[in-house]
Amino acid sequence: MDPDSPQDMAALLKALGEANRMSLVYELCDANAPQNAMCLCSCCDVDASVVSRHLKVLAQEGVVTSERKGREKTYALNREELVRSLRALADKIERTCHDEGRM
Amino acid sequence: MDPDSPQDMAALLKALGEANRMSLVYELCDANAPQNAMCLCSCCDVDASVVSRHLKVLAQEGVVTSERKGREKTYALNREELVRSLRALADKIERTCHDEGRM
DNA sequence: GACATATTTGCACAACTATGCAAATATAGG
DNA sequence: CCTATATTTGCATAGTTGTGCAAATATGTC
Numbered sequence: 001m002d003p004d005s006p007q008d009m010a011a012l013l014k015a016l017g018e019a020n021r022m023s024l025v026y027e028l029c030d031a032n033a034p035q036n037a038m039c040l041c042s043c044c045d046v047d048a049s050v051v052s053r054h055l056k057v058l059a060q061e062g063v064v065t066s067e068r069k070g071r072e073k074t075y076a077l078n079r080e081e082l083v084r085s086l087r088a089l090a091d092k093i094e095r096t097c098h099d100e101g102r103m
Numbered sequence: 104m105d106p107d108s109p110q111d112m113a114a115l116l117k118a119l120g121e122a123n124r125m126s127l128v129y130e131l132c133d134a135n136a137p138q139n140a141m142c143l144c145s146c147c148d149v150d151a152s153v154v155s156r157h158l159k160v161l162a163q164e165g166v167v168t169s170e171r172k173g174r175e176k177t178y179a180l181n182r183e184e185l186v187r188s189l190r191a192l193a194d195k196i197e198r199t200c201h202d203e204g205r206m
Numbered sequence: 207g208a209c210a211t212a213t214t215t216g217c218a219c220a221a222c223t224a225t226g227c228a229a230a231t232a233t234a235g236g
Numbered sequence: 237c238c239t240a241t242a243t244t245t246g247c248a249t250a251g252t253t254g255t256g257c258a259a260a261t262a263t264g265t266c
Contacts, residue, residue, distance in 0.1 A: 006125040014120030018254080022113035029196055037213065047256055052213055054254090071212050071263040079196055086193040093132055094186045121224080141242065150226055155243060157224090174233040174242050 001062065001081075003088035012085055015061035020044040021054045025077065028064065034074035104165065104184075106191035115188055118164035123147040124157045128166065128180065137170065137177035 002008045016022055027043040028035060041051050055075055058064045063082055064075045105111050119125055130146040131138060144154050158178055161167045166185055167178045 006129045007122050010120055010122040010125035012120075013116045013125070017113050017115075017117030017120035019110050019113045020254085022109040022116070025196075026109045038211090046254085048212080049214070049257080050255060052215090056214090068263090071210095073213065077196065083193045083197045086189050086196075090186045090189040090193065093128075093180065093182055093189075123224085139242080149224085151242080152227080152244070153225055155245090159244090171233090174240095176243065 001085055003085055003092065009085070009089060012061050012063070015057050015063055018054070020046060020050070021058060024051070024054055024058065025063065028075060028077045034067065034069075034076040036069070036072040036074050038072070040075065104188055106188055106195065112188070112192060115164050115166075118160050118166055121157070123149060123153070124161060127154070127157055127161065131167065131178060131180045137179040139172070139175040139177050141175070143178065 001012060016025065023044045024040055027040055037048065037051050037055060040055070041048055044051065044054075055064060055066070059066055059075075062078055065078050066073050066075050104115060119128065126147045127143055130143055140151065140154050140158060143158070144151055147154070147157075158167060158169070162169055162178075165181055168181050169176050169178050
Protein backbone atom coordinates (compact mmCIF):
# COMPACT_ATOMS: atom_id res chain seq x y z
CA MET A 1 0.00 0.00 0.00
CA ASP A 2 1.54 3.25 -1.13
CA PRO A 3 -0.08 6.17 0.69
CA ASP A 4 1.03 8.47 -2.11
CA SER A 5 -1.06 6.55 -4.59
CA PRO A 6 -4.66 7.75 -4.77
CA GLN A 7 -5.60 4.40 -6.25
CA ASP A 8 -4.13 2.41 -3.40
CA MET A 9 -5.62 4.71 -0.81
CA ALA A 10 -9.01 4.63 -2.50
CA ALA A 11 -8.98 0.84 -2.54
CA LEU A 12 -8.32 0.73 1.18
CA LEU A 13 -10.97 3.31 2.03
CA LYS A 14 -13.43 1.63 -0.27
CA ALA A 15 -13.11 -1.54 1.77
CA LEU A 16 -13.79 0.50 4.91
CA GLY A 17 -16.50 2.59 3.32
CA GLU A 18 -19.42 0.27 3.86
CA ALA A 19 -21.53 0.43 6.99
CA ASN A 20 -21.54 -3.27 7.83
CA ARG A 21 -17.86 -3.66 7.16
CA MET A 22 -17.09 -0.64 9.28
CA SER A 23 -19.23 -2.14 12.05
CA LEU A 24 -17.11 -5.27 11.86
CA VAL A 25 -13.99 -3.16 12.16
CA TYR A 26 -15.38 -1.30 15.17
CA GLU A 27 -16.36 -4.58 16.74
CA LEU A 28 -12.86 -5.96 16.25
CA CYS A 29 -11.53 -2.68 17.50
CA ASP A 30 -13.26 -3.08 20.84
CA ALA A 31 -12.39 -6.75 21.14
CA ASN A 32 -9.17 -7.57 22.89
CA ALA A 33 -8.86 -10.95 21.27
CA PRO A 34 -9.43 -12.26 17.75
CA GLN A 35 -13.07 -13.02 17.08
CA ASN A 36 -14.68 -15.62 14.90
CA ALA A 37 -17.22 -14.81 12.25
CA MET A 38 -20.21 -16.14 14.21
CA CYS A 39 -19.39 -13.80 17.03
CA LEU A 40 -18.91 -10.88 14.69
CA CYS A 41 -22.24 -11.65 13.11
CA SER A 42 -24.01 -10.04 16.03
CA CYS A 43 -22.85 -6.54 15.19
CA CYS A 44 -24.56 -6.34 11.85
CA ASP A 45 -27.91 -7.80 11.07
CA VAL A 46 -27.06 -9.86 8.01
CA ASP A 47 -26.62 -13.47 7.02
CA ALA A 48 -23.46 -15.30 8.05
CA SER A 49 -22.51 -15.66 4.41
CA VAL A 50 -22.57 -11.89 4.06
CA VAL A 51 -20.30 -11.46 7.05
CA SER A 52 -17.97 -14.01 5.52
CA ARG A 53 -17.82 -12.02 2.31
CA HIS A 54 -17.28 -8.71 4.09
CA LEU A 55 -14.45 -10.18 6.10
CA LYS A 56 -12.94 -11.47 2.90
CA VAL A 57 -12.97 -7.96 1.44
CA LEU A 58 -11.35 -6.59 4.58
CA ALA A 59 -8.73 -9.31 4.52
CA GLN A 60 -7.92 -8.66 0.87
CA GLU A 61 -7.18 -5.04 1.69
CA GLY A 62 -5.08 -6.05 4.66
CA VAL A 63 -7.47 -4.55 7.19
CA VAL A 64 -7.83 -7.81 9.05
CA THR A 65 -5.87 -11.00 9.35
CA SER A 66 -7.42 -14.39 9.82
CA GLU A 67 -6.39 -17.67 11.30
CA ARG A 68 -7.97 -21.09 11.34
CA LYS A 69 -8.73 -22.20 14.84
CA GLY A 70 -10.26 -25.60 14.63
CA ARG A 71 -13.52 -25.29 12.84
CA GLU A 72 -13.66 -21.62 13.53
CA LYS A 73 -11.73 -18.88 11.87
CA THR A 74 -10.63 -15.97 13.97
CA TYR A 75 -10.15 -12.46 12.74
CA ALA A 76 -8.03 -9.69 14.15
CA LEU A 77 -7.55 -6.09 13.14
CA ASN A 78 -4.28 -5.30 11.47
CA ARG A 79 -3.93 -2.28 13.71
CA GLU A 80 -0.42 -1.12 12.92
CA GLU A 81 -0.86 -1.18 9.17
CA LEU A 82 -4.28 0.44 9.31
CA VAL A 83 -3.20 3.19 11.66
CA ARG A 84 -0.14 3.86 9.56
CA SER A 85 -2.18 4.29 6.39
CA LEU A 86 -4.77 6.54 8.02
CA ARG A 87 -2.15 8.71 9.64
CA ALA A 88 -0.21 8.94 6.40
CA LEU A 89 -3.28 10.29 4.68
CA ALA A 90 -4.06 12.70 7.50
CA ASP A 91 -0.46 13.92 7.48
CA LYS A 92 -0.52 14.40 3.75
CA ILE A 93 -3.71 16.44 3.92
CA GLU A 94 -2.58 18.48 6.87
CA ARG A 95 0.96 19.13 5.86
CA THR A 96 0.80 19.91 2.17
CA CYS A 97 1.04 23.66 1.61
CA HIS A 98 -0.76 24.38 4.79
CA ASP A 99 2.10 26.32 6.21
CA GLU A 100 3.68 27.28 2.96
CA GLY A 101 5.33 30.65 3.34
CA ARG A 102 5.83 30.04 7.00
CA MET A 103 8.76 27.68 6.73
CA MET B 104 -19.87 13.46 11.80
CA ASP B 105 -19.54 11.29 14.85
CA PRO B 106 -16.32 9.28 14.69
CA ASP B 107 -17.83 6.77 17.07
CA SER B 108 -20.55 5.94 14.61
CA PRO B 109 -19.54 3.26 12.13
CA GLN B 110 -22.27 4.52 9.82
CA ASP B 111 -20.99 8.07 9.79
CA MET B 112 -17.41 6.98 9.36
CA ALA B 113 -18.35 4.57 6.57
CA ALA B 114 -20.21 7.33 4.74
CA LEU B 115 -17.15 9.55 4.84
CA LEU B 116 -14.76 6.84 3.74
CA LYS B 117 -17.14 5.75 1.02
CA ALA B 118 -16.93 9.21 -0.48
CA LEU B 119 -13.15 8.95 -0.39
CA GLY B 120 -13.09 5.34 -1.53
CA GLU B 121 -13.25 5.92 -5.25
CA ALA B 122 -10.12 6.33 -7.32
CA ASN B 123 -11.12 9.44 -9.24
CA ARG B 124 -12.52 11.16 -6.18
CA MET B 125 -9.36 10.36 -4.26
CA SER B 126 -7.34 11.78 -7.14
CA LEU B 127 -9.33 14.99 -6.84
CA VAL B 128 -8.59 15.09 -3.14
CA TYR B 129 -4.88 14.55 -3.76
CA GLU B 130 -4.91 17.25 -6.39
CA LEU B 131 -6.56 19.68 -4.00
CA CYS B 132 -4.13 18.54 -1.37
CA ASP B 133 -1.15 19.64 -3.43
CA ALA B 134 -2.79 22.87 -4.52
CA ASN B 135 -2.19 25.86 -2.33
CA ALA B 136 -5.28 27.68 -3.54
CA PRO B 137 -8.83 26.63 -4.30
CA GLN B 138 -9.17 25.13 -7.75
CA ASN B 139 -12.02 25.18 -10.18
CA ALA B 140 -13.49 22.08 -11.69
CA MET B 141 -11.95 22.58 -15.13
CA CYS B 142 -8.54 22.67 -13.56
CA LEU B 143 -9.25 19.61 -11.46
CA CYS B 144 -10.44 17.80 -14.56
CA SER B 145 -6.85 17.23 -15.61
CA CYS B 146 -6.09 14.84 -12.79
CA CYS B 147 -8.62 12.21 -13.79
CA ASP B 148 -9.42 11.30 -17.33
CA VAL B 149 -13.17 11.69 -17.30
CA ASP B 150 -15.81 14.04 -18.59
CA ALA B 151 -16.32 17.40 -16.88
CA SER B 152 -19.79 16.32 -15.84
CA VAL B 153 -18.32 13.37 -14.02
CA VAL B 154 -15.90 15.61 -12.15
CA SER B 155 -18.80 17.84 -11.24
CA ARG B 156 -20.67 14.90 -9.78
CA HIS B 157 -17.65 13.60 -7.88
CA LEU B 158 -17.08 17.02 -6.37
CA LYS B 159 -20.70 17.09 -5.34
CA VAL B 160 -20.31 13.81 -3.50
CA LEU B 161 -17.19 15.11 -1.75
CA ALA B 162 -18.98 18.33 -0.82
CA GLN B 163 -21.95 16.45 0.60
CA GLU B 164 -19.65 14.57 2.93
CA GLY B 165 -17.90 17.76 3.91
CA VAL B 166 -14.62 16.77 2.32
CA VAL B 167 -14.50 19.89 0.21
CA THR B 168 -16.09 23.30 0.28
CA SER B 169 -17.03 25.28 -2.80
CA GLU B 170 -17.48 28.88 -3.68
CA ARG B 171 -18.80 30.64 -6.74
CA LYS B 172 -16.17 32.81 -8.33
CA GLY B 173 -17.72 34.46 -11.32
CA ARG B 174 -18.58 31.78 -13.80
CA GLU B 175 -16.22 29.37 -12.16
CA LYS B 176 -16.65 27.48 -8.95
CA THR B 177 -13.65 26.92 -6.78
CA TYR B 178 -13.13 23.98 -4.50
CA ALA B 179 -10.95 23.67 -1.45
CA LEU B 180 -10.18 20.77 0.85
CA ASN B 181 -11.80 20.95 4.25
CA ARG B 182 -8.49 20.02 5.79
CA GLU B 183 -9.19 20.43 9.49
CA GLU B 184 -12.39 18.41 9.47
CA LEU B 185 -10.93 15.68 7.31
CA VAL B 186 -7.76 15.36 9.34
CA ARG B 187 -9.77 15.30 12.55
CA SER B 188 -11.94 12.45 11.35
CA LEU B 189 -9.06 10.36 10.03
CA ARG B 190 -7.04 10.86 13.21
CA ALA B 191 -10.05 10.01 15.33
CA LEU B 192 -10.39 6.71 13.53
CA ALA B 193 -6.68 5.99 13.74
CA ASP B 194 -6.70 6.80 17.45
CA LYS B 195 -9.67 4.59 18.03
CA ILE B 196 -8.03 1.68 16.27
CA GLU B 197 -4.71 2.18 17.94
CA ARG B 198 -5.87 2.92 21.41
CA THR B 199 -8.65 0.45 22.04
CA CYS B 200 -7.44 -2.41 24.17
CA HIS B 201 -4.01 -2.14 22.71
CA ASP B 202 -2.43 -1.35 26.01
CA GLU B 203 -5.11 -2.86 28.17
CA GLY B 204 -3.55 -4.24 31.32
CA ARG B 205 -0.79 -1.71 31.08
CA MET B 206 -2.72 1.27 32.35
C1' DG C 207 -18.54 -43.26 9.36
C1' DA C 208 -22.38 -40.28 11.12
C1' DC C 209 -23.41 -36.01 12.87
C1' DA C 210 -22.92 -31.13 14.46
C1' DT C 211 -21.07 -26.65 13.84
C1' DA C 212 -18.52 -22.96 11.17
C1' DT C 213 -17.44 -21.02 7.01
C1' DT C 214 -17.50 -20.55 2.04
C1' DT C 215 -19.47 -20.65 -2.52
C1' DG C 216 -22.95 -20.63 -6.39
C1' DC C 217 -26.80 -18.42 -7.89
C1' DA C 218 -30.19 -14.94 -8.48
C1' DC C 219 -31.60 -10.33 -7.97
C1' DA C 220 -32.43 -5.65 -6.69
C1' DA C 221 -30.11 -1.52 -5.91
C1' DC C 222 -26.55 1.46 -6.62
C1' DT C 223 -22.67 3.77 -9.17
C1' DA C 224 -19.61 5.64 -12.52
C1' DT C 225 -19.70 7.17 -16.95
C1' DG C 226 -20.51 9.84 -21.47
C1' DC C 227 -23.20 12.66 -24.18
C1' DA C 228 -26.33 16.17 -25.05
C1' DA C 229 -29.12 19.70 -23.32
C1' DA C 230 -29.86 23.14 -19.85
C1' DT C 231 -28.34 26.66 -16.81
C1' DA C 232 -25.20 30.30 -14.93
C1' DT C 233 -22.26 33.98 -15.56
C1' DA C 234 -19.06 37.23 -17.80
C1' DG C 235 -17.97 40.31 -21.66
C1' DG C 236 -18.84 42.39 -25.53
C1' DC D 237 -29.11 40.39 -26.90
C1' DC D 238 -25.48 37.38 -28.47
C1' DT D 239 -21.55 34.69 -27.62
C1' DA D 240 -18.19 32.22 -25.01
C1' DT D 241 -16.93 29.61 -21.06
C1' DA D 242 -18.06 26.88 -16.75
C1' DT D 243 -20.93 23.95 -14.43
C1' DT D 244 -24.99 21.13 -13.75
C1' DT D 245 -28.70 18.01 -15.03
C1' DG D 246 -31.39 14.41 -17.65
C1' DC D 247 -30.99 10.21 -19.71
C1' DA D 248 -29.25 5.81 -20.99
C1' DT D 249 -26.17 2.13 -19.94
C1' DA D 250 -22.79 -1.04 -18.41
C1' DG D 251 -20.69 -2.65 -14.48
C1' DT D 252 -20.44 -3.33 -9.58
C1' DT D 253 -22.12 -4.47 -5.03
C1' DG D 254 -24.76 -6.04 -1.03
C1' DT D 255 -27.85 -9.46 0.05
C1' DG D 256 -30.31 -14.06 1.16
C1' DC D 257 -30.85 -18.76 0.48
C1' DA D 258 -29.37 -23.22 -0.40
C1' DA D 259 -25.71 -26.23 -1.26
C1' DA D 260 -20.96 -27.34 -0.60
C1' DT D 261 -16.93 -27.64 2.15
C1' DA D 262 -14.07 -27.90 6.39
C1' DT D 263 -13.33 -29.40 10.80
C1' DG D 264 -14.27 -31.28 15.29
C1' DT D 265 -16.83 -34.95 18.20
C1' DC D 266 -18.87 -39.18 19.10
